[in-house]
Amino acid sequence: MPRPPWALAEAAFLAACTRCGDCIGACPQHILVADKDLRPIVDFSRGECTFCGQCAEACRPRALEKTEGVPPWQLKARIQSNCLAKSNVVCRACGDACPVQAIRFSPKVMSAAQPEVSNALCTGCGACCAPCPAQAIRIA
Numbered sequence: 001m002p003r004p005p006w007a008l009a010e011a012a013f014l015a016a017c018t019r020c021g022d023c024i025g026a027c028p029q030h031i032l033v034a035d036k037d038l039r040p041i042v043d044f045s046r047g048e049c050t051f052c053g054q055c056a057e058a059c060r061p062r063a064l065e066k067t068e069g070v071p072p073w074q075l076k077a078r079i080q081s082n083c084l085a086k087s088n089v090v091c092r093a094c095g096d097a098c099p100v101q102a103i104r105f106s107p108k109v110m111s112a113a114q115p116e117v118s119n120a121l122c123t124g125c126g127a128c129c130a131p132c133p134a135q136a137i138r139i140a
């Protein structure tokens, strides 16, 4: 599971994060949880990131550093092979959940329409993850 938005590169993040948990407590979506070392990671099974920035604002040592014009992360939704549509089951739950219409369904002859993520549009928010009945979406 990824670090919170605007996290420094991993080595710098590890050096800066004091494991205070302030970001975890600040997230109104309750999607931040502690990893085994008590540092924050995002659990998209709990919901989506709204990029509100409250985690970064709460981070006093600036392990999360929100800078104007800098994207929160490079994460994108990745659809895995256990997607129901690949087994010819009609499902559009991820597309319905995406706030920026980044998942389009291309028709396939004699088969269920297949989801395709636009890397250009996807923000990696994770809104598509929890609604997927097959847990077939990774944000990576």
Ligand code: SF4
Pocket (backbone or CB within 6 Å): 004, 005, 026, 027, 028, 029, 030, 031, 032, 048, 049, 050, 051, 052, 053, 054, 055, 056
């Ligand atoms: S940006 Fe907001 S919603 Fe996203 S992890 Fe930080 S506090 Fe939570």
Ligand code: SF4
Pocket (backbone or CB within 6 Å): 076, 077, 097, 098, 099, 100, 101, 102, 103, 117, 121, 122, 123, 124, 125, 126, 127, 128, 129, 139
């Ligand atoms: S991660 Fe967010 S923006 Fe990307 S496809 Fe899923 S819901 Fe849409």
Ligand code: SF4
Pocket (backbone or CB within 6 Å): 079, 082, 083, 084, 085, 091, 092, 093, 094, 095, 115, 131, 132, 133, 134, 135, 136, 137
């Ligand atoms: S919600 Fe999950 S199972 Fe349904 S089409 Fe999207 S990735 Fe496939």
